[in-house]
Amino acid sequence: MAKAVLDVLNLEVHYGGIAAVKGISFAVEEGEMVCLIGANGAGKTSTLKALVRMLPSRGEIHYGGARVDHDESHVLVGKGLALVPEGRGVFARMSVAENLAMGAYLRRDAAGVQKDLEEVYALLPRLRERQRQLAGTLSGGEQQMLAIGRALMGRPRLLLLDEPSMGLAPIMVQRVFELIRAIAERGVSILLVEQNARLALETCHRGYVMESGLITLADTAAKLAADPRVRAAYLGE
Amino acid sequence: METLLQQIINGIVLGAVYALVALGYTMVYGILGLINFAHGEVVMVGAMVTLAVIKLLAGTGLPLVVQLLIGLAVSIPACMALGAGIERVAYRPLRNAPRLAPLITAIGVSIILQYLVVLVWGRTYHPYPELLPTTPFDLAGARISPAQVAIIFFSALVMAGLLWLVHHTRLGRAMRATAENPVVARLMGVNVNHVVTMTFAIGSALGAVAGVLVSINYSVAHYQMGFILGLKAFTAAVLGGIGNLGGAMVGGLLLGLIEALGSGYVGDLTGGLFGSNYRDVFAFLVLIVVLIFRPSGLLGERVAERA
Numbered sequence: 001m002a003k004a005v006l007d008v009l010n011l012e013v014h015y016g017g018i019a020a021v022k023g024i025s026f027a028v029e030e031g032e033m034v035c036l037i038g039a040n041g042a043g044k045t046s047t048l049k050a051l052v053r054m055l056p057s058r059g060e061i062h063y064g065g066a067r068v069d070h071d072e073s074h075v076l077v078g079k080g081l082a083l084v085p086e087g088r089g090v091f092a093r094m095s096v097a098e099n100l101a102m103g104a105y106l107r108r109d110a111a112g113v114q115k116d117l118e119e120v121y122a123l124l125p126r127l128r129e130r131q132r133q134l135a136g137t138l139s140g141g142e143q144q145m146l147a148i149g150r151a152l153m154g155r156p157r158l159l160l161l162d163e164p165s166m167g168l169a170p171i172m173v174q175r176v177f178e179l180i181r182a183i184a185e186r187g188v189s190i191l192l193v194e195q196n197a198r199l200a201l202e203t204c205h206r207g208y209v210m211e212s213g214l215i216t217l218a219d220t221a222a223k224l225a226a227d228p229r230v231r232a233a234y235l236g237e
Numbered sequence: 238m239e240t241l242l243q244q245i246i247n248g249i250v251l252g253a254v255y256a257l258v259a260l261g262y263t264m265v266y267g268i269l270g271l272i273n274f275a276h277g278e279v280v281m282v283g284a285m286v287t288l289a290v291i292k293l294l295a296g297t298g299l300p301l302v303v304q305l306l307i308g309l310a311v312s313i314p315a316c317m318a319l320g321a322g323i324e325r326v327a328y329r330p331l332r333n334a335p336r337l338a339p340l341i342t343a344i345g346v347s348i349i350l351q352y353l354v355v356l357v358w359g360r361t362y363h364p365y366p367e368l369l370p371t372t373p374f375d376l377a378g379a380r381i382s383p384a385q386v387a388i389i390f391f392s393a394l395v396m397a398g399l400l401w402l403v404h405h406t407r408l409g410r411a412m413r414a415t416a417e418n419p420v421v422a423r424l425m426g427v428n429v430n431h432v433v434t435m436t437f438a439i440g441s442a443l444g445a446v447a448g449v450l451v452s453i454n455y456s457v458a459h460y461q462m463g464f465i466l467g468l469k470a471f472t473a474a475v476l477g478g479i480g481n482l483g484g485a486m487v488g489g490l491l492l493g494l495i496e497a498l499g500s501g502y503v504g505d506l507t508g509g510l511f512g513s514n515y516r517d518v519f520a521f522l523v524l525i526v527v528l529i530f531r532p533s534g535l536l537g538e539r540v541a542e543r544a
Contacts, residue, residue, distance in 0.1 A: 031544050054423075077424060089421035093413070150425075
């Protein structure tokens, strides 16, 4: 097996007295696309937030071979662990170009940043057209593209995506997933949280199914998509 | 006609100082949603420290303008450290507390600063030396002194510098990102605590400059001078739309004009019933009117934009 870029052991997340994530273990290999599927409230978003230390948690998080569960969020980005949050979180009052610059906030290699900016613009020509425009004036799909492009500006090694298809028109959903595949082809590992289980399983190599804070199934995406339990519960068959 | 022009000049001078102080309130509010009511005292400390330095330099025979610049070179970093220190000690531990708690703490910090200054420099009114030439020259019948010109020039320079910093530097971008969404800013690698510290430090630097300018304008400094000045600058920030930098500048200038024109004409308008000693009333009348009719201020946003 390839080397794991992310290795999580017995992760628990509590809100007050309520357990949202009840001790889950999973891994993402280098260059792999992994999805976490499950119903609303299963603990998927809490898991991602815990990974980037937006939420306190118990258990071990190993990233790039080192334990990171005592790092702060703003330090982890510098190590290549980037989250595109649910609801996109673009800076609405800043221009598209400034949003992208924020993605490269920690980088000091101006030439490299400029090169990556050109790559992001090549990947997402819409953003180049609108680079002077305030991000708040973009459509939902364009904002999602911007949020992903912004994360790429930090040269992530592992990209965490939280519900990138949420609230988007079907055509935009297709484009967002094409973009995610293109990013993976460049060697970025991806952990995708998605309610659109069909699309997630079509896109990823492996998947985990989460139910009420626990991982109930783990397999290759193809086997999960063929599993009658998954088909009944998440693929609407 | 001369009076009108004269009051407008006085109003702009006053307004420039209000604007500088108002920026300190509005920057902190923009980032933390907190009114730093101790800011007026930071302004006062800036005036006092500069005065102390100038007194030390009195025998050296240096030109007064050089003394003033040395005074600022000491008081600006001192106030930056003070502002950042206040945040660290008094506000950061209360970051997630109910909003009333930091407000009460701010009042406590104000009182502590006032009485520390009393301990060091006493309760007396300190005459401020004429650091800049005050012999006025004639401008279409009105009089404007080089000191007043310098106040307007200095304030404009400092404000232009601030706008450049906020819009064209990495720190400025991080400040705007944090103001808009601290959670996402952190995901970009922004150390939010560092941004907050810098915001307090920069606001306090502007405050120190303002404290010196206002003391030059009135030729006096006093341990309580920050109180009314702070309240008026806060009014200016609310008038312009709190959290908005341009708003603080416009609000400060407008408030200065309203106050100068109001106190200049209130005697005539009321047949001598009220005199110019009612000048402080105007700021707070403005505050009340703004809060009733346009609580978000002149340039404030009505609702946050959403996609």
